[in-house]
Amino acid sequence: MVSNQQPIASSNPTPKLAVWKFTSCDGCQLSLLDCEDELLSLAAQVDIAYFLEASSEVKEGPFDISLVEGSITTPADEERILEVRRQSRFLISIGACATAGGIQALRNFADVQEFTDVVYAHPEYIATLKESTPISGRVAVDFELQGCPINKHQLLEVISAFLHRRAPQVANHSVCIDCKLRGNVCIWVAHGTPCMGPVTHAGCGAICPSYNRACYACYGPKENPNTESLCHWWDEKLNVENTLIVENLRNFNPLASSFKVQSEDRQEDGSVNPPKHW
Incomplete structure (x- = not known):
């Protein structure tokens, strides 16, 4: 900010x-x-x-x-x-x-x-x-x-x-937008690949999804990410192990607030705390 x-x-x-x-x-x-x-x-x-x-x-x-x-x-x-x-x-x-x-x-x-x-x-x-x-x-x-x-x-x-005393014009949308701009097929929708793109800040040019590799959030959270919902979908719809979810949240940006909150909500024993809201 x-x-x-x-x-x-x-x-x-x-x-x-x-x-x-x-x-x-x-x-x-x-x-x-x-x-x-x-x-x-x-x-x-x-x-x-x-x-x-x-x-x-x-x-x-x-x-x-x-x-x-x-x-x-x-x-x-x-x-x-x-x-x-x-x-x-x-x-x-x-x-x-x-x-x-x-x-x-x-x-x-x-x-x-x-x-x-x-x-x-x-x-x-x-x-x-x-x-x-x-x-x-x-x-x-x-x-x-x-x-x-x-x-x-x-x-x-x-x-x-x-x-020049002006506000920086840095895009705050998600990697998913860049994927669409590049004409990429969504690897989540097409292949069921867990991808951090929906909650990740743009800036990389969607490099990983362009080569059929899931985004792993190296640019951290976008503005107002719904990280809780993403974790829910990974868990309930894609059957992703809790350990992998936490690893993705704690990758390069472990103290980014939205990532940190969700990673701490998930217990080491694999259980998931009840969601506060969706």
Whole structure:
């Protein structure tokens, strides 16, 4: 969502852009680098002051726009995001990790100490938080751009919107709409394949369904998703195992509110809590 925007100060003719990495795989930062020709145009409009994925040159803040990739997973992350927020006029979280926790947030549903004991020979050296959270769980965010990784065209639109003081025009419909626009045969209707497309935010171009593979919600929930109804259909009509339903809900966006609520409603023993409404 967009918070109350303040005009970028006219006293700074070239707005400063910063790109920050927290706990993540760098894929969303690479999406910006993949802009290629568009990146050259962007560089002519802003001063890329901090972007370690692209350059070792570092300029001091404050920054007009900060793009933040990754979740808050370590004590160092927790401290640094406060400083980033303090130095940023607008803060935009990008990608599944930054907007919904990412796969590292799966720790929130289990015992993180048990994980570290199993994985590391010396877990006492590991500094980590009990829970991994999206950026909005720690500081105020001016806009969230979903995706794993993000869509570079959507990213350019968001940056352009903030530079020109307007609301970003990012589609909020489901992947199903993109399937129809591509002329795809619905794999759910035609083949009975459980697909997350009806509740998933558009942005990928319906890549997976175009190759007869079910959508697995890498772009997180669309606006006002009826995730409860989708789970009901998977369960009652497609005979999908409860474990698989929970896995799909907790894939890349486990802390997205609509996904999190439904995954927690489904018990580990395979039972399903009574629905609140349909």
